[in-house]
Amino acid sequence: MALPKLSKLEFQIMDTLWNGSECSIREIQEAFPARKRPAYTTIQTTVYRMEAKGIVHRVRKVGNFHVFAPAISREAAQRRLIDDILAFFGGRGQPVMAHLIETGKLSLEDVKQAEQLLRSQTKERQS
Amino acid sequence: MALPKLSKLEFQIMDTLWNGSECSIREIQEAFPARKRPAYTTIQTTVYRMEAKGIVHRVRKVGNFHVFAPAISREAAQRRLIDDILAFFGGRGQPVMAHLIETGKLSLEDVKQAEQLLRSQTKERQS
DNA sequence: TATTTGTTACTACACCTGTAGGAGGAAGTA
DNA sequence: TACTTCCTCCTACAGGTGTAGTAACAAATA
Structure with a gap:
């Protein structure tokens, strides 16, 4: 599979890697909020x-520990995620947006920007 | 948990129930496209x-089989789904919408309608 | 060098999900 | 009634994920 589906924990780990680019297991673990920080070996196994x-x-290896880096981009992973949930909405994005609006997750600003983006895309495709 | 997370198969089953309101295991199973239809007992176990x-x-029971009905609404389940993926986007809906647009899942019409919806909501809140 | 500390690599386990077989019972049919 | 068909209920199992312990080793330190 080109883009395997990421679980929640995997995504959190990737988040640390995407932010810091390169991290050791220890660094990834410590990026978790102290209250809900999984054991070192939990992160290790997952990584x-x-x-x-x-x-x-x-x-590379630094001292006695390894350094890891992401092998897929945040955008690709996010897109994969969205493609997945779109399947639950019959492939249509409109109901997704409707829910976002109903739950107050989108501002009028957001939507206006989106409209701009859409218009520019349409133009590109025509030219 | 008030609203347990639904798996893909569970969602497909709910879809049949939401459409038909009340179904037997057999009806749910036969709602699957013949090519990728799980075994009767697979559906049964999952239900x-x-x-x-x-x-x-x-x-109720009709003859020797049971009839099932959904116990949660489609909207609630979809909202739950969206809340879940929002966690992967830092709780912000904007990047979700951006992805939808980039992958051509939203039309200008969709966005305009969304804008209308947003404006009316804002008005309601003010009045 | 001897001790402590931090990593690695391996192993284990429980829960969830998709998958389905089989025994037994109920309902329809010849 | 005897047979066939369909459904229920129970059991099983593999793969994925979250969780973590332990043995062995490497690095830093006393």
Whole structure:
């Protein structure tokens, strides 16, 4: 699979990697809020599995620890996520947006910007 | 949990129930496209589990089979879904919409309608 | 060098989900 | 009634994920 689906924990780990670019297991673990911080080995196991799936890779060894880097982009992962949930909405984005609006997750500003983006895209496609 | 998370298969089953309101296991199974139709007992097991989780319930027995009905609304389930993925976007709806637009899942019409919806909501809140 | 501390690599386990087989019972049919 | 068909209920199992312990080793320190 080109883009394997990421679980919640995997996504959180990727988030740290995307922010910091390159991290050790320890750094990833400590990026979790102290209250809900999984055990070191929990992160380790998960990162190893992610490595096996090709979504992270080791870039080098520093001292006695390894440094990992993301192997897929945040955008790609997010897009994958959205494609997945779109399946639950019959592939149509409109109901998704409706829910976002109903739950107050989109401002008028957001929508106006979106409209701009759409218009520019349409223009590009025509030219 | 008030609203348990639905898996893909569970959502497909709910879809049949939401459309037909009340269905037997057989009806749910036959609603799947013939090519990718799970075994009868697969649907059955999953429906039983959903019953245990309180997302469907038996409404009556007809002949020797049971009839099931949804115990949660489509809107509630979809909202739950969206809340989940929003967590992957830092709780902000804007990047979600951006992805929808980039992948051509939203038309200018959709966005305009959304804008209308937003304006009317804002008005309501003010009055 | 001996001790402490931090990593790695391996192992384990429980829960969820998709998948389905089989025994037994109920309902319709010859 | 005897047979066939369909459904229920129980059981099983594999793969994925979250969770973490432990043995062994490497690095830093006393």
